[in-house]
Amino acid sequence: MALFRFRTSPRRFAFMAAAVVAALLLAACSDEEQGQSDQPPPPVTVAGVSPTNVDVMQDYAGRVHGARDVEVRAPVEGILEERLYQEGQLVERGDALFSIDPEPFETRLEEALAQRESAAADLEETEREWRRIERLYERDAISERERDTARSAVTLARAGVSVAEAQVSQARLQLDYATVEAPVSGVTSLEAMPEGSLLDPGALLTTIVQHDPVHVRFALPEDDAAIRRTARRARAADGDELEYERDVTLRLPEGGSTNIPAWSTSPPAPSTTAVSP
Numbered sequence: 001m002a003l004f005r006f007r008t009s010p011r012r013f014a015f016m017a018a019a020v021v022a023a024l025l026l027a028a029c030s031d032e033e034q035g036q037s038d039q040p041p042p043p044v045t046v047a048g049v050s051p052t053n054v055d056v057m058q059d060y061a062g063r064v065h066g067a068r069d070v071e072v073r074a075p076v077e078g079i080l081e082e083r084l085y086q087e088g089q090l091v092e093r094g095d096a097l098f099s100i101d102p103e104p105f106e107t108r109l110e111e112a113l114a115q116r117e118s119a120a121a122d123l124e125e126t127e128r129e130w131r132r133i134e135r136l137y138e139r140d141a142i143s144e145r146e147r148d149t150a151r152s153a154v155t156l157a158r159a160g161v162s163v164a165e166a167q168v169s170q171a172r173l174q175l176d177y178a179t180v181e182a183p184v185s186g187v188t189s190l191e192a193m194p195e196g197s198l199l200d201p202g203a204l205l206t207t208i209v210q211h212d213p214v215h216v217r218f219a220l221p222e223d224d225a226a227i228r229r230t231a232r233r234a235r236a237a238d239g240d241e242l243e244y245e246r247d248v249t250l251r252l253p254e255g256g257s258t259n260i261p262a263w264s265t266s267p268p269a270p271s272t273t274a275v276s277p
Contacts, residue, residue: 062218062250066209070184072097074199075177078104087190091182091208098180098205105178109171116164123157130154186210216250 074080078100085097133150136142182188186208193205250258 058224060218060220062216065215065217066186066211067213067215068184068186068210070186070208070210072180072183072205072208074098074100074180074201074203074205076100076105076174076199077201078178078199080193080195080197080199080205082195083191085188087188087206089188090186091188092185093182095182096179097182097188100178100180100199102175102178105171105175109168109175112164112167112171116161116168119157119160119164123154123161126150126153126157180205182208184208184210185212 080098081101082099083097084099085091085095091097130150130153133142133147137144137147189207189209191206193199193203197203199205247259252258
């Protein structure tokens with residue numbers, strides 16, 4: 001009786017195991033493909049594509065600025081006596097804002113009026129003297145030189161009256177300037193000088209922000225600006241010469257809104273819009 005012994009090397013056993021696994025995988029894939037081939041194809045929707053115009057709505061945060069910031073300055077020298085408005089108050093053009101001590105200007109006006117009366121009296125006297133000299137000259141009682149001197153005195157007296165009247169007008173103007181009025185309508189700011197301050201001519205008293213009209217300033221994001229530039233270049237390349245209007249609605253913080261007239265693709269002032277409330 002013979003006995004046979006076989007020895008299987010480890011490498012050959014590994015090869016046989018890999019062959020069995022590969023056969024199993026191929027069988028699984030074959031079954032999966034067979035199952036998928038039995039399912040119906042998925043539905044597909046076909047739609048036509050055509051260009052059309054759409055409205056693009058975009059919101060930007062902006063800041064409202066007054067059209068002008070007007071400085072209110074003291075027109076004359078004096079003591080600031082009183083502030084006649086509440087800081088932040090809405091004032092109209094011509095409203096009284098400050099009062100400067102008027103007493104020195106009243107004194108100057110009285111002095112100018114007295115000088116005018118004196119100049120008028122001098123003129124009256126020289127005219128009477130001229131009439132007497134004229135009659136004497138016609139009788140050859142005085143020389144021509146004396147006659148010319150009397151005539152020049154009348155001329156100088158009339159000039160003196162004109163100077164006195166100008167001084168009266170100047171004194172009255174300075175007295176009017178003692179009440180500082182609003183040059184424009186708008187909202188007042190804080191006072192720059194307190195009561196009792198000694199003011200020099202031209203000293204800043206306050207500032208008025210004019211609110212009719214106002215300017216709305218907003219910043220356009222870089223991404224939006226790039227999109228707009230690309231769209232303009234694309235329209236230009238396609239020969240699109242149409243102008244596209246932009247309708248703007250200004251929404252205020254308190255809930256109100258204002259419609260701004262539309263402009264074409266070339267607005268009058270970039271990122272700035274004037275609005276009349």
